[in-house]
Amino acid sequence: MSWAVVTGAAGGIGTAISHRLAEEGRRLILVDMAPALAKVAADLETSTMVRAVQADLTTEGGIRAVHAEVLELGSLELVVNNAGITRDARLTNLSEENFDLVMDVNLGAPLRLVERLHPLMEAGAIVNISSRAYLGNFGQYNYSMSKGGLVGLTRAYALRLAPRIRVNAIAPGLIGTEMTKSIPAEVREKMVAAIPMQRMGAPEEVAALVSYLASATYITGEVITIGGGRSLSR
Template identity: 45%
Template sequence: MGLLEGRVALVTGGAQGIGLAIAQRFAAEGASVVIADIDLDAATAAAEAIDGPAAGVRADVVDPDDVAAMVAATTDRFGRLDVLVNNAGITRDASLKNMTLEQFRQVIDVHLQGTWLGMKEALAVMKAQVADGRADGGAIVNMSSISGKIGNFGQSNYAAAKAGIVGMTKSVAREGAKHAIRVNAIQPGFIDTAMTRAMPADAQEAATSSIPMQRAGQPDEVAKVALFLASDLASYCTGITIEVTGGRHM
């Protein structure tokens, strides 16, 4: 049996990159997976490509109605929700001098508000499942970033949001613990995704040379940590943040 056999997982921003890798890894471990993404066609295509029960839904994680609807779509389709991964995110990089208030708010809203809304909806469903005996707990995994620990030039919005996710994770972990609902976070470092591959070659080289393991991480290496946190292997872990950085910024 897989580590998530019989469980239902919802992954936001799951149509590509790290989110897609997490959805694929969860499915390989027996979970039924719902991929939520602002691009419905991409979410549907990603779900159709997964080997196992999966569905794609459209959701703008900033919209409370969309977030409620994606959770409802998950329970309507598969009857329950056991794991939520808050992965959806954007960047709007600029120096403080050049960053607009709109760019600041967009990033804060997607990362912080989106994660908060996802946890709010999922925690209510998971608590109800535990209360009526349909589940013995639940797991929420929030995607932070090493930028939230060390800050990056031109990312005052992104670093603030990702640091905020760590604090929010700890707060909600305290609320969920008595219901056996675990809430943890991951801080990826330099990961080989479409976004990092679009960086200039010299910037990629500089980033890689600063990593003790001397290479970029792969999306599935983040996904395997998400699997750990979502599974019973992490049954006594809550409120923690795990860095997946190859030793960078240790």
């Protein structure tokens, strides 16, 4: 059985993805900069083989640490680029620092990781966690740009790596995690009211889609939205 890399594994969606992949018997290399990663890895140790790499993916050292782990373990079949951040601000208040950071975590890191890891993959899949914000979210300039860039990366690499590796993106709508807890309650309620399914999505629902794309052998270069029907107009 070969290994899967999951980035942002200590976060809400990343933890759910890790549990789902473990249930399916995949061996996991979990990556996150947060110390909480150790607990996620410990919880999974009874169900599968797990390695934890605590690393900042915006640094060359962080990318090298993941690469070294994969080299040591051998066969890599799946990479899930899930680590991501928001630093929302009005365009006039958007600092260069927060623009660069969001672009670096959400777009630069997946690019560097894919570039470094794909030569180690005989076959398999890459799943990039974009966001429905790639369509352009009000007040989320740097985030929307980074997630749109990730769609471009997905499509360009899908062409480049076919037929050996399939590359797809997932565009979640509002999912219940720490990231969305930071949205003021009254704003969140309005956002939920606009969702035909009348609720936020669960991280486990995104994880199920990752699992599907990991083994969907004739899908590549696609962006799949999981947003409770938000793409519909009333």
